[in-house]
Amino acid sequence: MTGLAAPSRDGRFGEFGGQYVPETLVPACQELERAFHEAWSDPAFRGELTRLQREYAGRPSILTECHNLGRRLGIRLILKREDLNHTGSHKINNVLGQALLARRMGKQRFIAETGAGQHGVASATAAALLGLTCKVYMGAVDVERQALNVFRMRLLGAEVEAAQSGSRTLKDAVNEAMRDWVASVEHSYYCIGSVMGPHPYPFMVRQFQSIIGDEAREQMRELTGRDPDVVTACVGGGSNAIGIFSGFVDTNARLVGVEPAGGAAVGRGVPGVVHGMKSFLLQDEEGQVQEAHSISAGLDYPGVGPEHSYLSSSGRAEYPSVTDAEVIEGFQLLSRTEGIIPALECAHVVAWIAREAPNMQGKTVLMNLSGRGDKDVAQMMNVLGPRLDAERH
Numbered sequence: 001m002t003g004l005a006a007p008s009r010d011g012r013f014g015e016f017g018g019q020y021v022p023e024t025l026v027p028a029c030q031e032l033e034r035a036f037h038e039a040w041s042d043p044a045f046r047g048e049l050t051r052l053q054r055e056y057a058g059r060p061s062i063l064t065e066c067h068n069l070g071r072r073l074g075i076r077l078i079l080k081r082e083d084l085n086h087t088g089s090h091k092i093n094n095v096l097g098q099a100l101l102a103r104r105m106g107k108q109r110f111i112a113e114t115g116a117g118q119h120g121v122a123s124a125t126a127a128a129l130l131g132l133t134c135k136v137y138m139g140a141v142d143v144e145r146q147a148l149n150v151f152r153m154r155l156l157g158a159e160v161e162a163a164q165s166g167s168r169t170l171k172d173a174v175n176e177a178m179r180d181w182v183a184s185v186e187h188s189y190y191c192i193g194s195v196m197g198p199h200p201y202p203f204m205v206r207q208f209q210s211i212i213g214d215e216a217r218e219q220m221r222e223l224t225g226r227d228p229d230v231v232t233a234c235v236g237g238g239s240n241a242i243g244i245f246s247g248f249v250d251t252n253a254r255l256v257g258v259e260p261a262g263g264a265a266v267g268r269g270v271p272g273v274v275h276g277m278k279s280f281l282l283q284d285e286e287g288q289v290q291e292a293h294s295i296s297a298g299l300d301y302p303g304v305g306p307e308h309s310y311l312s313s314s315g316r317a318e319y320p321s322v323t324d325a326e327v328i329e330g331f332q333l334l335s336r337t338e339g340i341i342p343a344l345e346c347a348h349v350v351a352w353i354a355r356e357a358p359n360m361q362g363k364t365v366l367m368n369l370s371g372r373g374d375k376d377v378a379q380m381m382n383v384l385g386p387r388l389d390a391e392r393h
């Protein structure tokens, strides 16, 4: 059970969160909140979710101790292997929960929006399994950049709609998905991919991801006989990080969420309102939302889940950032020392651990490996290929 507190009745973590939506969406958010609370306290729903997590997603995910890299860095390094889940990341934990909830609510249509395509693929997967029709909104620019994921979604039976408005990227896809939801809420369910958006999403997605922390806490005690000194994960919207933090927030562990330098919403942002929530947000002097830039498309978002803004403000968690150059080194470091190719998102965490190791000598560090790197190898071949060629001479 998570050690994190529930939000207030109006969906706030401290001053963050809330429900900043147009009038037309208030009833939909309220219906969702009621349905989630009922489902979450219903043993039949929880039992069905547990069964899918085991028999479909492959849970529990294992712990792997990194003896080689740990020795090199002078720390005890342990990975929580969310990369071994079906579809290759932690995202399946959330979409299975929301797809089951959609079916329970009698909604036949599953709507999602996606940037790099990972949440779209996970949503299309869960919809295929549970017999829901699925529509995925994606910025037109991203549709072109992510042709392989677009094909995956179509193969799984989903319809992919290219958002043609604005900058034709993720934030435009979010707007179009919201518009669709307003118009079709009677038979449609909107599946958000991280601990973001209006209440109850940040709370609900956290509960679905808290399985990571629940498992890891038990597994760490079995493996090491105690709680870790440091628990760390990458932060895009913040769902994999909150999932693992939830198991350790009531211990003495240092909680560290690693952001990309070009999208450090907690580190460099100011409080603002976007996509239905109040949270730290990258803004310019006029209060316009700034574009985020990261080598990893999955972390390329100007905002962050409201509970991370709260954990940062209260001092319970810290949010350092790493540069793209450090990420490239981290990507190769874990591959070469442990034979594990991480997702670029997770390479951020490897990079932070390598940088911080001199200050963590002898400590036990638990890292959430949120996804595998298969999706990133083509991109990294362009970056690292010439270096590997040079090594041969």
Ligand SMILES: *Cc1c(COP(=O)(O)O)cnc(C)c1O
Pocket: 089, 090, 091, 118, 119, 193, 194, 195, 234, 235, 236, 237, 238, 239, 240, 241, 298, 299, 343, 345, 346, 370, 371, 372
């Ligand atoms: C999508 C994704 C992320 C970023 O999402 P969070 O909500 O911050 O967890 C991180 N890692 C992987 C592997 C992802 O696919």
